[in-house]
Amino acid sequence: MATAVRLRQLGHTVKLIDIDPQWRVYGAGITVTAPTFRAFRRLGLFDRIVEHGACVIGHELFHYSGAPIHRFDDPELEPGLPAAGGIMRPVLHKIMSSEVRRLGVDVVLGVGAERIVNQPDRVEVTFTDGTTQSFDLAVAADGIYSKTRSMLFANAVTPTPNGQGSWRIVAKRPEGFTRTQFYVGHENLVGINAVSRDEVYLFILNPDPDRKWIEPAEQPAMVRALLADFGGAVAAIRDSVSQSSSIVYRPLEAALQPAPWHSGRVVLIGDAAHATTPHLASGAGSAVEDAMVLGEELERSGSDVPSALAAFTARRYERCRIVVESSLAIGAHQLARGPAARLGELMGAASHALAADY
Template sequence: MERENITGVAKTLIVGGGIGGMAAAIALAERGVAVDLIDLDPQWRVYGAGITITGPTLRAYRRIGLLDQIKAQGAITNKTRLFRFDGTHLKDLDEPVIEEGLPATGGIMRPVLHKIMQGKVRELGIPVRLGLTVSALADSADGVDVTFSDGTTARYDLVVGADSVFSALRDLAFPHMAPAQPTGQGCWRISIRKPPTLDMGEFYLGHDNPCGITPCSPDSIYMWMLTPHEERETFRTEAELYDDLKALLAGFGGHAGWIRDSMTMDDWINYRPLVAALQPRPWYNGRVVLLGDAVHATTPHLASGAGMAVESGIVLAEELAHAGPDVAAGLHAYQERRFPRCQDVIESSLALGRLQLSHGSPGEHAHILEGALDRLNQPF
């Protein structure tokens, strides 16, 4: 597909080598920008279980040329099935194909997805420096002087902060923003082999602790569960994580019950409290701009955090290209195009979380979920 080149930005620094940062690096490089990418982790690793990839997220990955690899290395399905927590089937979610040749939904292991994106970054010849972050910025009308944590310096036409919900770049350049706030829920995740009869994603509702299962490859899945978050004085050990999750699944039927009965200490289990924030505008300060969790951190209720980050990287590149030499106009257009969509995702996700904490009905949960997913299907 013919892409309009960016003329107002020749050299860009991406801070953060996660999904949002890599998506922005790819999208900018494909429009003629010289990109440097840095990440604080010396090994450029990613931990975690699987990731659900909705139709809109697959559409975004198609735009940066990675759909075929995701299809080959992940799991693609055509719908998601809703159950009562005891295994009683409620309904199938309406998940229409939103573009010709685009799968409706799917999943992939997060480390596999990162390797796919890292491969694209390397294919484009984007220099990557690891174990590094930004310690100081000096912004001027036509560029940004950057001091790195190793004492080296460089000058860029644009600096993009995609360094997670705990963004250090946000703290440096955006004093009007604040840390993401706890939502009152925590998220459990387990990676485990696929139940023999599972053939699509599943949600289990009507329980204080809703959960869902996502196929991530022909033989692996991950399951998430949302619970009210309780502060603990100490971290859970691996044995405590195993025992606690197994107890939380008591009373669940269907494949969720199968996971409870089949899980072992060798399966990867994780728990973390959820936080979220839609940061107030402006999302840019001179030639410094934010995207992804640094500025629109959401919860997993709509499985759209990664999709929103990839979309933001694409939109940033598109609007800079459309703006020609007027970089400020391009950054403003990016912000105005992304803000309402990210706001809808975050507000809908938080509404689902409040409903779960207040023991709302499965029907109301499905109604909010389907409405939000339908809006996500619209062009971005």
């Protein structure tokens, strides 16, 4: 959707297809980092995200017992940009999909790409409804299990598990909550981030080498067990978890497609090219940055689409590699129960790299 918005802003005619006829979104809350806020501001959606989401002024680090360790006041990345924040995924989806439609994007739902054929001056796409259409450019944002990646790239990667699971639980926002909270020292890493004036989501990253399926009816008890040793605000949220709680669970995987990310006039973006684990909260932000850079390179290259796509990968690969590989390193460090100081170094180095402009 970010790419559709940006290309329409630049005057291009855009068709957006989504295989889901209801165009639904799954998940709980999403963390928005300062670099992601920067990308959303340049896309023109910042004010609406701030209005319907939440902003924080920094971070707090706690021992899992609830004892405070350190408080961080994060510097401004740009004037007026929050240090971090969050928003519910369905709310973000509504903001972005409304903008897509407002800008006149041709949205076709319940349709996928069945066949993609590159020609010297166009790309032909045959859709699952049997129709075929030609385009100057096809952008594949079809996720970590991208069919386009498998269809067009002989060296297509497959997602690799990192040995952890991710839980997200939506809860009432604690009184006086102004900073994202992290709880360390336990095999389960826990954090709390605001997603609205009234709500937070708590996340748990726990060892899960077997990638076990947890029945929804069993999930509240599992969450309470994973949080049994925790104090502070975590304890209050744990004790409020019930069968009616909003809980989302998934095993973690990552996939970094080698360069180039384009084949002829088809380009992979977002999770199709660089799916990451959530340790740096930069998956969605990287996708929005992709949209902005792709627009810039298309403007610079004019009608030479393959050159624009080559320049796009050249600008994006290293930054996205840092996100994916640093996130995996942080996860491996957590699984090894390494010292908290080293964890801080890994996160700090990656955050410093992402603070640089894309």
